[in-house]
Amino acid sequence: MESTTVVPGRRRSRRSLEQWRELLDRFEYSGQTQEQFCAEHHLGLSTFGRWRKRLRRQSPMSSGDGLFVELAQDAPASQSWDVELQLGAGMYLRLRRAGR
Numbered sequence: 001m002e003s004t005t006v007v008p009g010r011r012r013s014r015r016s017l018e019q020w021r022e023l024l025d026r027f028e029y030s031g032q033t034q035e036q037f038c039a040e041h042h043l044g045l046s047t048f049g050r051w052r053k054r055l056r057r058q059s060p061m062s063s064g065d066g067l068f069v070e071l072a073q074d075a076p077a078s079q080s081w082d083v084e085l086q087l088g089a090g091m092y093l094r095l096r097r098a099g100r
Helices: 017-030 034-041 043-059
Strands: 002-006 010-014 082-089 091-097
Touching: 002 043, 017 043, 034 043
Parallel strands: none
Antiparallel strands: 002 010, 082 091
């Protein structure tokens, strides 16, 4: 639910933390620039930037809790492996280890 505060000559929406998270998730998958996304959703660019920065600081990536997992080192040196990470927007990170 969105509450609205009326300022003379201007209508302003106040969004909850969860609403901002949802908007920022939509932006990440939109493929749009910040300017395009903000114009489409009637958001102030500076407000959007402040919320984006604020929520990035609160994300698990910045807190370091549980983001990395130690892998077992008992695999034989001769074993090969491939790891592929889909980064979004058609980009992939591929790591390969050929068997010796």
